[in-house]
Amino acid sequence: MSARHKLGGYRKMSELLKKEREIVIPGEILAQGMDFLPGENTYRENDNIYAKALGLVYVSGRVIKITSLSGPYVPMVGDRIIGKVIDITMTGWRIDTGTAYSGLLNVKDATTRFIKKGEDLSKIIAIGDYVIVMITQVTSQRLIDLAMREPGLKKITGGRIMKINSHKVPRIIGKQASMVNLLREKTGCEITVGQNGLVWVRGTPEGELKAEGAIKRIEERSHESGLTESMDAFLGGK
Amino acid sequence: MIVNQNTIKDLASKQMRIDGRALTEYRKPILVETNISWTAEGSARVQVGETVVMAGVKLSLEKPYNDTPDEGGIMINAELTPLSSAEYESGPPGIKAIELSRVTDRGIREAKAIDMKKLCVEPGEKAWFVIIDIVTINDAGNLFDVAGLATLAALKSARFPVVDTETGAIDYKKKTDQPLPLTKEPLPVTVYKINGNLVIDPTVEEEQVYEARLTVATDDKGTISAMQKGGTESLSIDEISMMIDLAQEKATFLRGELDKQLQ
Numbered sequence: 001m002s003a004r005h006k007l008g009g010y011r012k013m014s015e016l017l018k019k020e021r022e023i024v025i026p027g028e029i030l031a032q033g034m035d036f037l038p039g040e041n042t043y044r045e046n047d048n049i050y051a052k053a054l055g056l057v058y059v060s061g062r063v064i065k066i067t068s069l070s071g072p073y074v075p076m077v078g079d080r081i082i083g084k085v086i087d088i089t090m091t092g093w094r095i096d097t098g099t100a101y102s103g104l105l106n107v108k109d110a111t112t113r114f115i116k117k118g119e120d121l122s123k124i125i126a127i128g129d130y131v132i133v134m135i136t137q138v139t140s141q142r143l144i145d146l147a148m149r150e151p152g153l154k155k156i157t158g159g160r161i162m163k164i165n166s167h168k169v170p171r172i173i174g175k176q177a178s179m180v181n182l183l184r185e186k187t188g189c190e191i192t193v194g195q196n197g198l199v200w201v202r203g204t205p206e207g208e209l210k211a212e213g214a215i216k217r218i219e220e221r222s223h224e225s226g227l228t229e230s231m232d233a234f235l236g237g238k
Numbered sequence: 239m240i241v242n243q244n245t246i247k248d249l250a251s252k253q254m255r256i257d258g259r260a261l262t263e264y265r266k267p268i269l270v271e272t273n274i275s276w277t278a279e280g281s282a283r284v285q286v287g288e289t290v291v292m293a294g295v296k297l298s299l300e301k302p303y304n305d306t307p308d309e310g311g312i313m314i315n316a317e318l319t320p321l322s323s324a325e326y327e328s329g330p331p332g333i334k335a336i337e338l339s340r341v342t343d344r345g346i347r348e349a350k351a352i353d354m355k356k357l358c359v360e361p362g363e364k365a366w367f368v369i370i371d372i373v374t375i376n377d378a379g380n381l382f383d384v385a386g387l388a389t390l391a392a393l394k395s396a397r398f399p400v401v402d403t404e405t406g407a408i409d410y411k412k413k414t415d416q417p418l419p420l421t422k423e424p425l426p427v428t429v430y431k432i433n434g435n436l437v438i439d440p441t442v443e444e445e446q447v448y449e450a451r452l453t454v455a456t457d458d459k460g461t462i463s464a465m466q467k468g469g470t471e472s473l474s475i476d477e478i479s480m481m482i483d484l485a486q487e488k489a490t491f492l493r494g495e496l497d498k499q500l501q
Contacts, residue, residue: 084239128240160242160256200241205249209258 020059023223024051025070030064039065054162056223061111069223073099073166073196075138080162082194083146085129088121095146097132098166098196103144105133110148130156130202132192151196152192159190160211164219166197171222172215179218186235187211209234243447250433257443262438262484263299264491270387270499272395279413280396284388286439288378290422291323293388295396295418296373297407302358302365310357310365314343314372322374323442325432328391341466342372344384345455352393353419364406366398367452368418379441382453385443386426388494393418394500422457426464427485429454431473437479452478454485458493 001184014033018024026050030042031049041053042064051057074144075081075097083103087094107115111124114167125131137145148154156181164172172193184191189203189211201211214235221227247254253261264289274280282294302309318326326332331339346352357366370392372385388407400412430437432446437444450469456462463480467473473481 130239130241156241158241158245160245161239205254207250 011074016059018058018063020055020123023055024057024066025054030057030066035064037062041066041068049135057197062187067167069112069167073097075101075103075135075142075144076195077138077171079135079195080132080192080196081135081196082130082192082200083196085125085127085131086213088127093121093131095131097135097146098194098198099142099144101142101144103133103135103146103159104168105131105146105148109136109146109233115222121152130161130198132194137234150170156200159200160208160212162199162201162215163231164197164199164215166195168219168222169193169195169197171227172199174228176202179231181216182228183211186232187214209228241270241444242443246444247433247449250435250437251354253435256435257441261435262488264488265441266437268492268495268499270496271390272391272500276444277410278392278395278400279410280392280418281308282388282391282395283375284384284391284417286380286387287441289375289380289384290444291381291384292373292375293385295392296369296371297396297398298367299359299364299401300408302448303499305364305480307352308358308365309366310353312343312352312368312370314339314346314370314389316342316372316374318377318381319372321376321436322375324435326377337371337466337468338381338385341382341426341453342370342389342500344464344466345386345426346389346393347366347464349422349455349457349461351422351424351463353418353421368393368396376419377442377463378444379445380428380439382426382428383439383492386424386455387496390425390501391422391496394423394443401413406469415476417454420460422459422463423488424455424457424463426453426455426494427488427492429481429484431469431471431477431481436484438484444491452481452483452485454489456486456489459489460490462488 014035018030027046028051032047036049038049042049043052048063053066054070055066058065083095083097085093086096095103097103119135132149133146136147145220185205187210189201189207192200201207201208269285271283274283274296278294279297283292317333318335320328396418397413397415400409416451429452430440432448433449448469449471450473453466455464
């Protein structure tokens with residue numbers, strides 16, 4: 001046995017090929033060598049770690065991950081989403097979640113009120129209504145269960161709904177909800193951001209318009225750093 | 239979205255709109271670009287807000303119709319491409335595409351905007367036929383006005399191709415500098431009624447809540463050449479005259495934008 005084997009074998013020097021926060025496309029090599037580990041949206045093939053999604057590279061310790069910039073919303077337990085009622089079933093409502101899979105909102109998870117047998121469910125929530133709901137369960141077959149029995153979860157009335165890229169939702173909310181609180185304070189609007197990319201804004205017509213413009217601006221400039229400060233300046237006065 | 243539709247109706251009664259425009263204000267920018275296609279005799283791409291429509295003019299020599307042996311003709315066809323909206327499918331034209339092409343056609347035809355007699359080359363034998371194709375690139379609302387604007391811009395930019403004097407064959411690769419015999423410049427303007435208020439240049443969401451609409455095509459002197467009423471509710475005589483006044487005013491505005499950008 002040679003000396004090399006005793007030392008655990010010959011290993012190439014590991015090398016990180018991309019900078020932090022660099023934009024990559026699927027198939028790009030992020031790092032060479034075994035010293036790095038593939039994280040979210042990346043995979044290893046032989047010695048290389050490749051990108052699986054379009055997004056920004058983040059390196060924490062040895063793990064390389066990608067925060068994706070596009071693609072559909074993936075439902076996760078605990079997410080608050082805004083959905084559209086598309087059907088009424090025997091026991092509840094079927095809700096379009098903005099994914100390929102619809103969710104079910106059972107009567108018992110929708111309201112605390114007692115509902116008599118055979119009551120007309122469309123009197124409570126009609127087809128076409130929008131609701132703020134929470135995802136309580138996602139099965140391996142992507143069946144989604146929803147609930148509406150917590151504070152803040154309700155049927156939407158008034159105001160306006162706008163659609164944004166679901167990957168930009170964290171930027172609209174900001175660190176510890178700093179951004180959304182800034183928007184609420186500066187526009188005087190009630191703002192609910194669904195994790196699936198639907199945003200509900202209700203306030204004065206001028207306030208709603210201002211909030212809508214600000215949200216679109218955040219969506220466009222989501223990759224910039226120091227966004228909360230620049231949005232503070234943008235919203236200015238008031 | 240029902241939420242937004244209710245908001246649009248509420249705001250209309252307060253003389254406001256969901257995007258902050260005045261009720262009778264066109265979206266910005268209004269962009270007109272001509273000669274975008276080298277295979278067509280005339281072409282234009284018009285953008286109003288986010289709505290984008292392309293129009294192309296082809297000229298061909300055909301045998302005139304029997305009842306008008308000394309006249310050429312026009313044909314307008316519209317295609318609502320699947321790329322312009324999630325609502326449209328490929329395949330034979332639907333009711334919306336047929337209405338769009340017919341309303342545009344009627345505005346041009348009934349104004350007698352093109353001197354059909356001048357299109358005739360040999361009575362009963364040969365005349366120029368003007369074939370206009372309207373293709374939507376993005377439908378963000380108000381296709382009627384944008385398609386009308388694109389059609390007029392394409393007609394204005396059209397030049398006859400070179401015809402071989404001996405064989406009579408058309409060389410589409412070479413253009414003369416002779417324009418179409420345009421005598422008038424009709425432009426359609428559609429006025430929508432939302433919650434009893436008159437609205438111009440609606441977005442897709444506003445188009446989902448209107449009660450009635452009236453498309454009025456007027457030429458440069460303000461003469462009405464064609465009208466088309468749509469929607470489920472009725473219009474009173476007073477409303478119609480208000481709509482016509484508004485359409486004439488806005489047609490002058492659009493014509494100004496067109497002339498500014500075609501220079």
